[in-house]
Amino acid sequence: xxxxxxxxxxxxxxxxxxxxxxxxxxxxxxxxxxxxxxxxxxxxxxxxxxxxxxxxxxxxxxxxxxxxxxxxxxxxxxxxxxxxxxxxxxxxxxxxxxxxxxxxxxxxxxxxxxxxxxxxxxxxxxxxxxxxxxxxxxxxxxxxxxxxxxxxxxxxxxxxxxxxxxxxxxxxxxxxxxxxxxxxxx
Amino acid sequence: xxxxxxxxxxxxxxxxxxxxxxxxxxxxxxxxxxxxxxxxxxxxxxxxxxxxxxxxxxxxxxxxxxxxxxxxxxxxxxxxxxxxxxxxxxxxxxxxxxxxxxxxx
Numbered sequence: 566x567x568x569x570x571x572x573x574x575x576x577x578x579x580x581x582x583x584x585x586x587x588x589x590x591x592x593x594x595x596x597x598x599x600x601x602x603x604x605x606x607x608x609x610x611x612x613x614x615x616x617x618x619x620x621x622x623x624x625x626x627x628x629x630x631x632x633x634x635x636x637x638x639x640x641x642x643x644x645x646x647x648x649x650x651x652x653x654x655x656x657x658x659x660x661x662x663x664x665x666x667x668x669x670x671x672x673x674x675x676x677x678x679x680x681x682x683x684x685x686x687x688x689x690x691x692x693x694x695x696x697x698x699x700x701x702x703x704x705x706x707x708x709x710x711x712x713x714x715x716x717x718x719x720x721x722x723x724x725x726x727x728x729x730x731x732x733x734x735x736x737x738x739x740x741x742x743x744x745x746x747x748x749x750x751x
Numbered sequence: 752x753x754x755x756x757x758x759x760x761x762x763x764x765x766x767x768x769x770x771x772x773x774x775x776x777x778x779x780x781x782x783x784x785x786x787x788x789x790x791x792x793x794x795x796x797x798x799x800x801x802x803x804x805x806x807x808x809x810x811x812x813x814x815x816x817x818x819x820x821x822x823x824x825x826x827x828x829x830x831x832x833x834x835x836x837x838x839x840x841x842x843x844x845x846x847x848x849x850x851x852x853x854x855x856x
Contacts, residue, residue, distance in 0.1 A: 595776060595799065595824045602777050602821065603795070626794025638800035642807065 570618040571600045574628070581632045584748055585688055587639050600625060647689045651698035654680045659702035663710060673703065674729050681730035682737030692734030700730035761801050763843060764791065766810065766828065766836040773827035775816070776802060802826055810835050 575597055582588040600621050607617035625631070658680070662673045677700050684695045704723035708714065768774070768782045779802070780795045805811045810832035816823045828836065 591824070592799065592803065594822065596796065598775075598821050598823055599777050599795065599799075624795050626796040630794050631796040634794075634797040635800045638804045 570615070570622060571597070571604065574600070574622055574625075577628055578631065580748070581628060582635060584745060585632070585636055587635050587643070592635075596625075644689060647684050647687060648694065648698060651680070651684050651689070651695050654684075655699040655702040658699065659706040662703050663706050677703070677726075677730045678733035681733035682740075685734045685737035686741050688741060690738075692738045693731065695734045696727055696730035699734075700727045760843070761798070762805060762810075763836070763839045765798065765801060765805060766832055766839070769811065769826055769828050770833070770836055773825050775823040775825050777823075779826070805832070 575593060578596070579588055579593055582593075603621035603624060604617045607620045608614070612620060626634075655677075658673060658676050661667055667673075681692070681695050681699045684699075685692045689695050701723060704726045708722065764783060765779060768779050768786070771782075774782070776799055777795075780798055783791050783798075802811065802813075806813055806826070809829055811826045812829050813824050813826045816825045
């Protein structure tokens with residue numbers, strides 16, 4: 566009961582950070598420690614438990630402010646990591662697709678669709694860039710292996726392939742926005 | 752306006768406070784408020800992402816202290832942080848002198 570408002574605030578903060586892929590247990594433990602220390606200091610000054618909790622939370626900042634400050638500071642690192650992972654995924658798909666024993670275009674297309682959707686669902690903000698990172702390697706590698714550099718196929722083929730991760734990327738982003746809007750309308 | 756101006760110099764302020772001694776976030780905020788005479792009174796929670804970013808940049812390092820009743824994450828300057836602080840203090844000196852000379856102090 567004693568830490569009701571603070572625990573409630575921490576739970577909301579954790580959920581909001583989690584939805585953005587920014588939740589970290591060490592960060593949350595640090596914030597909890599801060600709020601409890603602020604509360605104890607307020608109690609020492611003669612405030613009631615409720616007043617002390619309220620003051621500690623007011624000074625700490627409202628959820629919207631804190632979440633956006635975490636988002637601003639951490640988002641760049643997360644975006645870079647997601648993009649790097651997307652490139653790695655795209656290269657892996659291209660490698661598997663180029664194997665002589667591999668003859669299942671449907672699985673390759675499905676892997677592109679799902680992986681691009683997953684990256685934007687996790688919060689990558691530019692679906693078109695995820696589509697490029699995942700979908701560009703397969704047509705490039707295939708064109709290189711087949712040595713068919715004739716125009717306009719050399720341009721049209723990658724564009725056609727890119728439609729798949731583009732579709733997945735934007736679908737994932739729409740779902741991501743839907744989740745955010747439903748659970749965290751900040 | 753003050754809040755916006757503060758954001759632009761938050762790194763310098765945090766590094767300066769931690770140059771004196773290692774401290775946990777709550778102590779850093781209290782120092783910031785006390786040293787500025789209450790002028791720098793930003794939402795306390797907003798300094799944590801900044802501290803974490805400075806740590807990622809290698810300017811700070813943190814460790815958990817179990818000395819007190821509660822676990823605390825203690826931040827301290829790294830060698831790179833000390834170099835960066837010296838550089839930013841010099842830049843700030845030039846900037847503040849130029850502003851003072853322009854607006855009149």
